[in-house]
Amino acid sequence: MNSLLNYAIPGVPYGCEFALMAVGLVLTYRATGVFNLAFGAQAFLSAFVYDLLQRADGMPQWVALVVSVGLLAPALGLALDRFLYRRIPQASTTGKVVVSIGVLIAIPELVPMVFSATTRTRLGHLWLPAGQVYLHLAQTPITGAVISTVVISVGVVAVLAAMLRWSGLGLRMRAVVESRRMAQLEGIAATRVAATAWVLSSVLAGLAGVLLLPQMGSLDPTQPLEFTALLVAGMTAAAAAGLTSLPGAFVAGIAIGVLETVVQQELPSGSVVAQGIIPALPFVLLVAVLLLNPRLRTLGRDSDPLASVDPPPPQPAVTTRDARLALPMRWGFRLLVVAFLVSSLTWVSDTWVFPFGQGLAFSVIFLSITLVTGMGGQLSLCQATFAGIGAFTTGQLAAHLGLPVLLGALAGAALAAVVGAGVALVVARVSGLLLTLVTLAFALFADSVLFQFSWSGGGLAGVSVPRPQLGPVSFAGDRAFLLLAFVVLVASAGLVVAVQRGATGRMLAALRGSPAGAAAVGIDPARARVTIFALSGAMAGVGGALYGSIQGPVSPADFSYVVSLAFVLVVVTTGSRTVEGAVQGGMAYAVIAQALTYVPTRFAGIELILFAAGALTYAAHPEGIVEYQRSVWLERVNGLLRAHDRYRQERGGGVGPSRHGDGGYGSRRGAAPGAPAAAEVVGRG
Amino acid sequence: MGDPAAGERAGSGEQSAAGERATAGGGTAVAGEPLLAVADVSIAFGGVQALAGVSLAVAAGEAVGLVGPNGAGKTTLFECIGGRLRPDGGSVRFAGADLAGVPAHRRSRLGIARTFQRVEVFPELTPVEHVLVAARARQGGGMLWRDLVRRGTPRPDEVEQARALVGMVGLADAADVPVAALGLGHTRLVELARALASSPRLLLADEPSSGLDTTETAVIAALLRRIQRERGVAVLLVEHDLALVRRAVDRVVVLDSGHVIADGPFALVVADPAVRRAYLGRSA
Numbered sequence A: 001m002n003s004l005l006n007y008a009i010p011g012v013p014y015g016c017e018f019a020l021m022a023v024g025l026v027l028t029y030r031a032t033g034v035f036n037l038a039f040g041a042q043a044f045l046s047a048f049v050y051d052l053l054q055r056a057d058g059m060p061q062w063v064a065l066v067v068s069v070g071l072l073a074p075a076l077g078l079a080l081d082r083f084l085y086r087r088i089p090q091a092s093t094t095g096k097v098v099v100s101i102g103v104l105i106a107i108p109e110l111v112p113m114v115f116s117a118t119t120r121t122r123l124g125h126l127w128l129p130a131g132q133v134y135l136h137l138a139q140t141p142i143t144g145a146v147i148s149t150v151v152i153s154v155g156v157v158a159v160l161a162a163m164l165r166w167s168g169l170g171l172r173m174r175a176v177v178e179s180r181r182m183a184q185l186e187g188i189a190a191t192r193v194a195a196t197a198w199v200l201s202s203v204l205a206g207l208a209g210v211l212l213l214p215q216m217g218s219l220d221p222t223q224p225l226e227f228t229a230l231l232v233a234g235m236t237a238a239a240a241a242g243l244t245s246l247p248g249a250f251v252a253g254i255a256i257g258v259l260e261t262v263v264q265q266e267l268p269s270g271s272v273v274a275q276g277i278i279p280a281l282p283f284v285l286l287v288a289v290l291l292l293n294p295r296l297r298t299l300g301r302d303s304d305p306l307a308s309v310d311p312p313p314p315q316p317a318v319t320t321r322d323a324r325l326a327l328p329m330r331w332g333f334r335l336l337v338v339a340f341l342v343s344s345l346t347w348v349s350d351t352w353v354f355p356f357g358q359g360l361a362f363s364v365i366f367l368s369i370t371l372v373t374g375m376g377g378q379l380s381l382c383q384a385t386f387a388g389i390g391a392f393t394t395g396q397l398a399a400h401l402g403l404p405v406l407l408g409a410l411a412g413a414a415l416a417a418v419v420g421a422g423v424a425l426v427v428a429r430v431s432g433l434l435l436t437l438v439t440l441a442f443a444l445f446a447d448s449v450l451f452q453f454s455w456s457g458g459g460l461a462g463v464s465v466p467r468p469q470l471g472p473v474s475f476a477g478d479r480a481f482l483l484l485a486f487v488v489l490v491a492s493a494g495l496v497v498a499v500q501r502g503a504t505g506r507m508l509a510a511l512r513g514s515p516a517g518a519a520a521v522g523i524d525p526a527r528a529r530v531t532i533f534a535l536s537g538a539m540a541g542v543g544g545a546l547y548g549s550i551q552g553p554v555s556p557a558d559f560s561y562v563v564s565l566a567f568v569l570v571v572v573t574t575g576s577r578t579v580e581g582a583v584q585g586g587m588a589y590a591v592i593a594q595a596l597t598y599v600p601t602r603f604a605g606i607e608l609i610l611f612a613a614g615a616l617t618y619a620a621h622p623e624g625i626v627e628y629q630r631s632v633w634l635e636r637v638n639g640l641l642r643a644h645d646r647y648r649q650e651r652g653g654g655v656g657p658s659r660h661g662d663g664g665y666g667s668r669r670g671a672a673p674g675a676p677a678a679a680e681v682v683g684r685g
Numbered sequence B: 001m002g003d004p005a006a007g008e009r010a011g012s013g014e015q016s017a018a019g020e021r022a023t024a025g026g027g028t029a030v031a032g033e034p035l036l037a038v039a040d041v042s043i044a045f046g047g048v049q050a051l052a053g054v055s056l057a058v059a060a061g062e063a064v065g066l067v068g069p070n071g072a073g074k075t076t077l078f079e080c081i082g083g084r085l086r087p088d089g090g091s092v093r094f095a096g097a098d099l100a101g102v103p104a105h106r107r108s109r110l111g112i113a114r115t116f117q118r119v120e121v122f123p124e125l126t127p128v129e130h131v132l133v134a135a136r137a138r139q140g141g142g143m144l145w146r147d148l149v150r151r152g153t154p155r156p157d158e159v160e161q162a163r164a165l166v167g168m169v170g171l172a173d174a175a176d177v178p179v180a181a182l183g184l185g186h187t188r189l190v191e192l193a194r195a196l197a198s199s200p201r202l203l204l205a206d207e208p209s210s211g212l213d214t215t216e217t218a219v220i221a222a223l224l225r226r227i228q229r230e231r232g233v234a235v236l237l238v239e240h241d242l243a244l245v246r247r248a249v250d251r252v253v254v255l256d257s258g259h260v261i262a263d264g265p266f267a268l269v270v271a272d273p274a275v276r277r278a279y280l281g282r283s284a
Helices: A002-032 A039-055 A061-087 A093-115 A144-166 A169-178 A180-185 A190-216 A224-240 A246-266 A271-292 A323-345 A350-375 A383-401 A405-426 A432-448 A478-501 A503-513 A515-520 A525-551 A561-574 A579-598 A606-616 A625-650 A679-684 B004-026 B074-082 B104-110 B127-138 B143-150 B156-168 B184-197 B214-231 B242-248 B266-271 B273-280
Strands: A133-137 A140-143 B036-045 B048-058 B063-067 B089-094 B112-115 B202-206 B234-238 B251-256 B259-265
Touching: A002 A039, A002 A140, A002 A144, A002 A169, A002 A190, A002 A224, A002 A246, A039 A061, A039 A093, A039 A190, A039 A224, A061 A093, A061 A190, A093 A432, A093 A561, A093 A606, A140 A144, A144 A169, A144 A190, A144 A246, A169 A180, A169 A190, A180 A190, A224 A246, A224 A271, A224 A432, A246 A271, A271 A432, A323 A350, A323 A478, A323 A625, A350 A383, A350 A478, A350 A503, A350 A525, A350 A561, A350 A579, A383 A405, A383 A432, A383 A525, A383 A561, A405 A432, A405 A525, A432 A561, A478 A503, A478 A525, A478 A579, A478 B143, A503 A515, A503 A525, A503 B127, A503 B143, A515 A525, A515 B104, A515 B184, A525 B143, A561 A579, A561 A606, A561 A625, A579 A606, A579 A625, B036 B074, B048 B063, B048 B074, B048 B089, B048 B259, B063 B074, B063 B214, B063 B242, B074 B112, B074 B202, B074 B234, B104 B112, B104 B127, B112 B184, B127 B156, B127 B184, B156 B184, B184 B202, B184 B214, B202 B214, B214 B234, B214 B242, B234 B242, B242 B266, B251 B266, B251 B273, B259 B266, B259 B273, B266 B273
Parallel strands: B063 B234, B063 B251, B112 B202, B202 B234
Antiparallel strands: A133 A140, B036 B048, B036 B089, B251 B259
């Protein structure tokens, strides 16, 4: 018993860190309806600045603390509210999560660019000297670090909880989250309540960052290992508290810290258990809590009684185009494709053929996001994991069984499809935010456990995927490979269009539009999700195999959860609902990265910042900001055409061609794919 | 304007198939048992007893109105039949089979179609696509494979039937317009067309007139009658508008505070003192 206590006590400060993260997640969710995945990034920013001031500028500890936590953190919270979340109060929970992913990715990329410093090491502790032993508890020495972590965490959370409970602020926050407009009608200044919540949670994040830094070493979300542990445990504790109770989240966080410490010490350290089972436990716990906590069942379900007054989402851009534009645009597109192929097979330099090939592979992976997010309406954060399964399977089969790469890719796609279906089966009963969090848990799990074995992702060493060979034809050269990738992409795009236009696409559109209505006509939502996840998994698997094959050596870092998040950011920027969006995203992702090799490495983060900024507009333009801009331009051209028609009519020079985009299935022949709707209708919506 | 008869022919053919499936799947069909038999259904939300032992029956091809003041439990009863709520006690039987534990989407495939008080349409889809979705969903799986083979184009006969059905509810002009762009009156018609697409034997209509003007309400009333008389679909209609109820149904069941307080022909039920009390208060 005493030895158990010996293990448990060191777990408490770890637990405090998890608890602060959990409390931060609960606070923002309760107060603003945002599941703020960027909490860790906010913590990172304050910690980074604190470190910088104290170290480089030699400021006293308390001044650095005031600047980083007392000034910077609230300013960041206000900025997030003012420029991002206040503009999207009616967005879906998923939309808000995407915005927070944008922040999560952007901040750590932005910070080193602004401060031109990258090294972060463990620093001295707040308040009490870290190393000094103050007392012994059950023969365990209690250091200053432990005391200050525990005391400060408990104190801060107690003050917060008291504030929410007794000042009436908590009640107002709940009212605003329940129905912002209803609360406003009742005379609550909803914007001020939300701003307060963001300031509070941002200060909490900052404080957590400064407290955590000495223990965690690094809070950079792109330096995953330690941050993953924090994120997973924090999410578990927040979920265990039903995303509602601050004290509950705090206690759950400490309990998880203690539990993990005890498990690590007590369980046998045999090879299989130590390498496979123990590291997997936090993820299993997270998924179990997400799926089994009955208080999470209603999560993200739109309960706003005034929701029905919202306008419907905009139609994809392509439906607004004038019928007369269809033909020139289609031929223009074909010309562009031919020009791309011919030039990259002939005169384009090798430096650029390679990223072009990468872009085609990315496009195939991104089509899997078109399937699951654009069509399936579910935000999956493990698409890079599916791609990794495809790549690693191909490589392993080639290395161990000598299987041809093309067959290996098919096997990888099949395996990724099975895994995708498995993920969908696990989440059969949930959708929306819960599903998204489970996919994130799976991505984190694959990252730090599944891909770390020599038989899977090969850990740090990685896996080598050869270039394919088809009979006498070798695709070893970059240009030959580009041609192959192009063929695969065209086939994949054809498949996506077929599914989109067909019965499956209509069924998914029905499920997106109204789950209740879909059930009323006999659509099984769980089955639909399994179908689309399997298909999406297969697509990502093929894309991953292509990517692996063009890269040669790939490692789990190529398919980490951060990569999954980056993929999502790219696709929601260029458009998750159309094939064009995925292809534009894939090409842009590879080409911009190549272009940035010409600038100082310090600015390499610009690419992700660019797409993160695009994703910040997701809630306002769920069809993708690029897609939206395209529709604006199309509308302008339409306007010019209409003006031209009127002019000709006034001149009496004959009647201008009528503006019928009328597709319908009978008369579909003339209409472009995916544009069944009459063009003149959309403006009214 | 499509050919309404084509849709009717197709509809009646599929209808018997749906019936066979229902009996085959459920087991004990008893001769003479009504199509829908609700027996002693109770459900409570927290301390509120929404339904307290409600029983009612709808025969095949019959049109029944379900009325009652707000909060009487009408929509709750609907959700129990439709499968979105699970009653605490009692049973719901359809075509001889007990529906306990059958999820909402499976009930639809058994032959129960419904419309919603707050419309639940698919904004991105056109009326024709609504009908296509419903007709396909009833057939279950195999969709993906057919999409890939046919490159996403629906079969011409499917489209023809869908157009006929959309024409029948009077939406031929708006057949290819995304529903998001239609007004409430039209969306209610879309819901009806979609409900009919699955060739149901029972149609649950939840306040189809709410939010509509008198002309639109009259259209709905006539349509409900046609659905019942021409297609032989039994109708259970929840409605506040008594004029609509009078025109659309043969028999009326009155709910008040979770109890059935009257059951009979429209004229008799409206004259019933207990019903008048429930609607107008004790003093009436």
